[in-house]
Amino acid sequence: MDNDEHLLHASSFGSAAVAYAEHRPDYAEAAVRWALEPAPGPRVLDLGAGTGKLTATLVTLGAEVIAVEPDAAMLTELRRALPGVRALPGSAEAIPLPDGSVDAVLAGNAMHWFDMAVAGPEIARVLAPGGVLAGLWNLMDDRVEWVAGLARVSGSAAVGPRDTPDSWRAETAGAHLPRTGAAPRFGSPEQVEFPHGQRRTADSLVATLATRAGVLVMPEREQEATLDRIRAFLAGGPETARGDFTLPMLTGVLRVRRL
Template identity: 40%
Template sequence: MAGREELSRSFGAVADVYESGRPEYPSEAVAWLLEPVRSEGRVLRVADAGAGTGKLTRAAVEFGAQVVAVDPDPAMLAQLREQVHGVPTFAGSAESLPLPDASLDALLYGQAWHWAEPVAASAEAGRVLRSRGVLGLVWNIRDEREPWVRRLGEVMTPSSAERMLAAGDPPVAAPFTSVEHARWTWRRPMRRDDLFALARSRSTLITAPDDERARVEEGLAALFDQIGAVGDDAVELPYVTHAYRAARP
């Protein structure tokens, strides 16, 4: 299996597939992440770190925030610029953000904090956030209480994010001392091509050898036949969105 660094930097090879396969974030979750700083009634300064193709970026823009996007992969940022116009983009990582000290009201990570080294990334978040600014982390996780969704996860194998959240809350270090958690359940209509795009956007499949990729795709095709995801017929994929927020002292 590929190492952590290779997995975390693999998405640019399939940036268009990532954009089509990955879900958006519920507006309620984004509102909750920004709630502590939105109450001040001014334009928020927000960074989306590990922004990928801009799924969380566009949600923050819709809330009227002044947003910048940061990602280590230029291919992902190029896809973001096609999807979200007018948002400045910067190359950078959670441990080294190209942003000034105390310049943000909120620093958001969508489907990304599990790739960060939490001690260094927390310290860097503390540097770029103003006092009482918010570090916000959010993940869309498939709801495996439904048997076919559990089978989907078994065929694809668990992701780094799924393994981390199964063990408890995401690790956050100084200067943050307490983390709040909220969750939302919802469903996303998915056609067969959408389900394949979701699977093909995962780092473990992107980096897998050809024979392993073929084995997984055969298993997926069989499962999609069983659940009726054939042609343009859609199924509803249930999700649980987990959001975490911590205020900078």
């Protein structure tokens, strides 16, 4: 993906902010706990917070959360859902917080959009010594046969390079870790996956996949054809054709500590 295409995908979510808030999954609580485990204190920045999917879990766990999100429409949905959370406009490349002001920086399905050449020093700046940086991604568990079939039918626009466990491990193994100058400012990365799931119907799963960046930027006819193909697959599957079902997922976490 070239830079222009990357920017187009990264900026696509605001057009679907309401659907994103309704249909995107939260994160496995055990995964969020593990991400925070080494943090020296309770102050957490949810960076690229979107509509607050990760923010809500952090609040449940008792963290002192600040959310930062660049898209105005996404930020509006976050503030509507979580009015008690301090939510600020800003980005990973320009974090509106003082030096050393948080103990952990977490990013839910967002770190791959950051320009780490700029965001890395910013994240290091706002983290207290010994602080934690963790990216979390919700993955479709394609070890389950029907989920693997769904991934094939959906195509790369709906199920991208970080959306299944094997591809996530390869894509995130050091690819998004911040460095400042020639020297790393963070320690060795750790990758762990935690079981998760989302109750869906065929219609709500189609709506979920329709909020993926690759689908949002498609020409209308191509988008309709992709979603129709997914609907047909789900209608023909015994696991998904009638009523509610659980979409088997994992929450993958990439965690490093600030040196």
